[in-house]
Amino acid sequence: xxxxxxxxxxxxxxxxAAVVMIFASSTGAANISAGDAFKIxxxxxxxxxxxxxxxxxSDSAISIILFVRxxxxxxxxLVGYGLSVVGSSMQGMLKNPMxxxxxxxxxxxxxxGAALAIVLNLNQTFLxxxxxxxxxxxxxxxxxxxxxxxxxxxxxxxxxxxxxxxIATGQFFSAxxxxxxxxxxxxxxxxxxxxxxxxxxxxxxxxxLVIIPMVLGSGLLMIHARDxxxxxxxxxxxxxxxxxxxxxxxxILIVSTLMTAFAVSVSGIIGFVGLIIPHITRMVVGPDHRVxxxxxxxMGGIFLVMTDTFSRTVIAPTELPVGVLxxxxxxxxxxxxxxxxKKME
Amino acid sequence: MYKKQSKIIITLFITMLLxxxxxxxxxxxxxxxxxxxxxLAESEILRIVSLSxxxxxxxxxxxxxxxxxxxxxxxxxxxxxxxxxxxxSSWTINLERVIELMPDxxxxxxxxxxxxxxxxxxxxxxxxxxxxxxxxxVFESIIxxxxxxxxxxxxxxxxxxxxxxxxxxxxxxxxxxxxxxxYQVWDExxxxxxxxxxxxELMTLAGGDNIAKDAExxxxxxxxxxxxxxxxxxxxxxxxxxDFESMTEEQAESIREEVRSRPGFxxxxxxxxxxxxxxxxxxxxxxxxxxxxxxxxxxxxxxxEVF
Numbered sequence: 288x289x290x291x292x293x294x295x296x297x298x299x300x301x302x303x304a305a306v307v308m309i310f311a312s313s314t315g316a317a318n319i320s321a322g323d324a325f326k327i328x329x330x331x332x333x334x335x336x337x338x339x340x341x342x343x344x345s346d347s348a349i350s351i352i353l354f355v356r357x358x359x360x361x362x363x364x365l366v367g368y369g370l371s372v373v374g375s376s377m378q379g380m381l382k383n384p385m386x387x388x389x390x391x392x393x394x395x396x397x398x399x400g401a402a403l404a405i406v407l408n409l410n411q412t413f414l415x416x417x418x419x420x421x422x423x424x425x426x427x428x429x430x431x432x433x434x435x436x437x438x439x440x441x442x443x444x445x446x447x448x449x450x451x452x453x454i455a456t457g458q459f460f461s462a463x464x465x466x467x468x469x470x471x472x473x474x475x476x477x478x479x480x481x482x483x484x485x486x487x488x489x490x491x492x493x494x495x496l497v498i499i500p501m502v503l504g505s506g507l508l509m510i511h512a513r514d515x516x517x518x519x520x521x522x523x524x525x526x527x528x529x530x531x532x533x534x535x536x537x538x539i540l541i542v543s544t545l546m547t548a549f550a551v552s553v554s555g556i557i558g559f560v561g562l563i564i565p566h567i568t569r570m571v572v573g574p575d576h577r578v579x580x581x582x583x584x585x586m587g588g589i590f591l592v593m594t595d596t597f598s599r600t601v602i603a604p605t606e607l608p609v610g611v612l613x614x615x616x617x618x619x620x621x622x623x624x625x626x627x628x629k630k631m632e
Numbered sequence: 633m634y635k636k637q638s639k640i641i642i643t644l645f646i647t648m649l650l651x652x653x654x655x656x657x658x659x660x661x662x663x664x665x666x667x668x669x670x671x672l673a674e675s676e677i678l679r680i681v682s683l684s685x686x687x688x689x690x691x692x693x694x695x696x697x698x699x700x701x702x703x704x705x706x707x708x709x710x711x712x713x714x715x716x717x718x719x720x721s722s723w724t725i726n727l728e729r730v731i732e733l734m735p736d737x738x739x740x741x742x743x744x745x746x747x748x749x750x751x752x753x754x755x756x757x758x759x760x761x762x763x764x765x766x767x768x769x770v771f772e773s774i775i776x777x778x779x780x781x782x783x784x785x786x787x788x789x790x791x792x793x794x795x796x797x798x799x800x801x802x803x804x805x806x807x808x809x810x811x812x813x814x815y816q817v818w819d820e821x822x823x824x825x826x827x828x829x830x831x832x833e834l835m836t837l838a839g840g841d842n843i844a845k846d847a848e849x850x851x852x853x854x855x856x857x858x859x860x861x862x863x864x865x866x867x868x869x870x871x872x873x874x875d876f877e878s879m880t881e882e883q884a885e886s887i888r889e890e891v892r893s894r895p896g897f898x899x900x901x902x903x904x905x906x907x908x909x910x911x912x913x914x915x916x917x918x919x920x921x922x923x924x925x926x927x928x929x930x931x932x933x934x935x936x937e938v939f
Contacts, residue, residue, distance in 0.1 A: 316855035347899040351857045354895040408872045417820060472723055473706065477818050480853065487821030488856050490895030604858035605848040606821065 296572050300585045304364070307589050311360045311596040316603035317351045327352040358491045363595040363609075364588035365494065366486075366550045367560055369501040371587025373543040374561030375568070375579050376508045379515040380539050381446050387562035388547040391453035391540070392430040394558075395460035397551040400426020402464055402478045406471040416492065419481065420552040427548035430460050435540065443533055444540070483608030484557035486595050493553045504546040505584055511535055512576035519574065559613040560587050563621045570624055590617065678781055681730055683722050684741030686920030687762050688713050690774050691739075693790055693921040694783040701733055709914065709922075731755045737780060764919040766833055767927070771795065774921060790921065797924045798837075801931050804938045805839030811934055813840040814864035814902070815916075816891075817851050824854040830919050838930035840866070860896050866933060867891065867902040870913030884910055909933045 312328060313321035323341075327349050330339045341349065373388040381390070389395075400422035403409075409418035437452035438444050468475050514535045517525040526532050550557075564587040565579070572582045591609070594616055598607040681702040682688040688707040691700055697712060702719040717733075720726040722741045725748045730738060738752055738759045749759050760780065764770040771791045778787020813835055815825040825831035825842070828850040835842050843862035844854055871887045873879050888908045897903045911933075915926040932939050 315857045317857035317861040319861075347860050347863065350896040350899040351860050355856050355860065358895065419820060469724060472721060476851065477823070480818070480821055480823065485821035485853065487853060488819065488894060599855055599857075602848060604844065604846065604855040604862075605826075606853040606855050608821070608853065 296578075296582060297585075300582065300589075304585050304589050304592075307592050308360055308364065311592050312352065312356055314596060314600055315351070315356050316599060316606075317348070317356075319348045319351065323348060324352050324356075328357065354490060358494050359486045359489055359595070359599075360592055362489050362494050362497065362553060363486050363591045365497050365501050366554045366557065367564075367587035367589070367591025368584040369497070369504065369546045369550045369587075370557065370561035370591075371564040371568070371583040372501075372505045372508055372580055373546050374587075375565035375576070375583040376511075376515060376539055377543055377561075378565055379519060379576055379579075380536060381450060382519065383446070383450065384566070385562075386450075387558075388543060388550070389457075389556070389558070389561070391449065391544070392434045392456040392460065393427045393544065393547045393551065394556045395457040395464065396430025396433075397423040397427040397548065398478075398482050398556060399460045399464045399467070400424070400429075401481050401555070402467050402474075405474050405477050405481065406467055416496070416552075423555075424548050424552035426460075427551050428544065430456055431540075431544040431548075444536055480608060481555045482610075484555035484610035484613075485598075485606070485608050486554055487599075487606055489553060497549045497553055500546055500549045504542045505580065507542045508539065509577070509580050511539060512580055515539075515576040516574075555608075555610065557591070557610045557613055559610075559617050560591055563617050564590055567621060567624055570628055678737065679733070679735040680737045680739070680781070681719060681733065681735040682707065682739040683719065683725060684739055684762060685709070685914070686764075686770075686918045687739040687741065687773075687777070689918065689920035689922060690762075690777050691781075694774075694778060694781065694786045696781055696783065699781070701735055702730065725749075725752075727751060731757070739777075765828075765830060767798070767837065767923055770919045770921075770923045773919075794921070794924050798927065801924070801927055802837065805931050805935050808839050808935050808938065810836075810839055810841040811866065812843050812862060812864045813866045813868060813934065814843050814859060814862075816867065816869040819891075821853050822856055822859065823851055826850050826852045829917075831916055834916065834923070834927050834930050835868075835934075838927055838934055840930065840934050856894075856896065860899050863899075863901050865901050865905070866907045866909055867900065868909050868911055868916075868930075868933070870916065871910045876912045876914075879910075907933075 309325075313324040323344050326339050326341055327344060329335050330341045331353055370388050374386070377386040377388060377390060378384060383390075401419045403426075404417075404419040404422035409422070434449065434452045434456045435444070437456065438449040440448070464478075468478055514525065514530045517528055517530050518532065518535070522532050547561075565583050568583045568586045569579060572578050591613070594612045595609045597616070598609045598612045601607065678696070678699040679701050680691060680696060680699045682691055682700060683704040685704060685706045685708070688700070688703050689709055691697075692710050692713065700713075700716055703713050703716040704721045705718050706721055707713040707716070717729075719730055723744055725745055727748050730752060734755075735757060738757055740749065740759060740761050742763050743749055743761050753759050760776075762773045762777065764773045771794060774791050775787050778784045815831050815835060817823040817825055824844040824847065825835070826847040826849050827842070827845050832842050832845065843859070843864050844852070847854055869887075869891070871879060871884065873883060887910065888906075891897065891908055892903055902908060911929055915922050915929060918926075
């Protein structure tokens with residue numbers, strides 16, 4: 288397939304992402320008109336700044352838009368982008384439609400780390416990041432490296448062993464998490480809220496934390512897109528055509544793990560995005576990873592910005608955990624696409 | 633031969649399992665054999681288990697220290713409660729031990745563990761759910777507890793004093809205009825005390841205007857945007873430290889500093905005027921005999937000029 292033929296998709300998707308983000312930044316719990324919101328954002332851009340008068344807008348409105356809402360939207364986009372890119376690469380590498388960024392034990396490790404930080408009352412902050420974020424990050428790395436060590440035989444990492452080790456380790460960490468929740472039942476609601484994922488109270492420092500891993504990581508995965516295409520045909524065939532299969536798998540695993548750990552540390556566990564967005568995108572743009580990976584990223588970003596906007600406005604000033612909405616909104620849509628694809632066959 | 637042996641072992645094992653199952657299912661028979669109160673001399677003293685921290689406080693206040701034979705894992709006030717036997721919590725009851733102790737009364741907070749409560753009742757033990765959700769029902773619960781334990785006079789006296797104290801506090805703040813306040817239950821995600829919570833009632837009585845009064849339920853997640861826009865004058869929070877009493881000023885300051893550094897918070901009046909109040913969480917949220925202390929803590933923080 289020629290790459291040229293899919294270019295139109297990106298001509299649609301990129302402006303769509305822009306529109307969704309602009310719409311998201313104009314809606315929220317605070318009573319600020321969309322017009323004022325645009326003015327505030329525009330006034331922070333150099334050169335345009337001089338043309339816009341924001342003197343009639345209160346300082347708190349400016350703060351809300353620039354330091355609360357905008358970083359949150361960008362963070363939601365980055366996390367959605369990262370999880371979907373990782374999801375599509377994992378599905379390709381593991382040749383398993385059930386694969387998602389959390390399949391190799393990442394989420395349960397992260398949840399356990401976060402729960403321990405909550406239960407042990409760790410409230411130190413480092414550069415504006417709480418102990419919960421840090422422990423979630425470490426937990427994710429720890430559980431994934433255990434899975435990797437379990438699955439490795441010599442220099443090879445067989446896919447089946449990897450999946451099984453991921454499930455076993457995940458269950459093990461979940462069991463410890465349940466134990467922690469029973470012992471410290473006072474903190475159960477905080478732990479559950481965390482595991483449902485949320486972008487509440489996130490600022491620019493969180494954006495700065497994840498932007499580099501997401502951009503670099505997705506770049507690295509896209510470099511290996513061609514290898515992923517060959518892996519889909521079969522590991523042996525790929526090996527014969529000159530792909531260093533094991534090396535590619537390890538690179539993808541490490542990059543995916545780091546990206547997922549960063550995403551989880553700023554947002555909690557947001558399920559569904561990394562599983563379903565790759566499937567939906569594949570139905571639209573086809574299975575070529577050179578197109579699929581970037582397309583997934585943009586779609587995932589759009590999807591998560593939309594669901595997060597909904598979660599913070601639908602019963603404002605109360606917020607919903609965004610993880611609840613991703614599945615609630617995404618599952619029916621996915622089933623619809625699945626039925627449509629079946630009928631077309 | 634080997635096969636036959638293992639078959640016998642398995643059969644035996646299953647039989648044993650079944651026997652265990654049958655005996656475990658019949659706690660009622662077991663209890664009827666034993667008279668309640670093993671010692672006749674002690675049978676005059678009530679034997680009470682309290683699985684609710686607030687009810688434990690009430691029982692101690694009524695002078696029932698000797699009667700309490702077991703408490704929940706979370707009962708930490710007064711200090712003497714820590715010496716009592718721990719029997720789990722309202723959600724994770726150590727059922728066997730409770731039945732073994734054969735108390736006359738078991739107090740629980742909420743009936744979330746209904747099956748366990750049924751079994752305790754089946755063993756002939758009286759289970760009382762004390763789950764007050766308003767200040768007035770805290771008073772009622774103390775009276776009810778007094779009736780059940782033969783401490784009617786003490787209960788009336790305590791409630792009388794609490795009512796008087798409440799009246800005094802309300803009079804002091806009645807002339808004041810309510811000031812907008814916010815109570816942070818948890819930080820990430822931001823969780824607050826909504827209109828259905830006990831904390832909300834206390835803050836309102838103390839002359840505060842809870843900015844989260846239009847949120848949903850008892851402890852909802854709350855929008856940071858709405859928090860900044862509604863601009864509370866006081867930011868209440870329980871500090872997440874293991875022991876409130878031994879918290880140093882340095883720790884308190886670092887907790888406040890963390891709140892100040894959150895994005896957009898510099899616009900909130902409470903932050904600008906440095907009115908981040910760290911409250912002992914158990915006084916504010918435990919619907920027991922210390923409820924008026926909680927009310928006083930809120931009132932003093934909100935309207936220091938009248939105290």
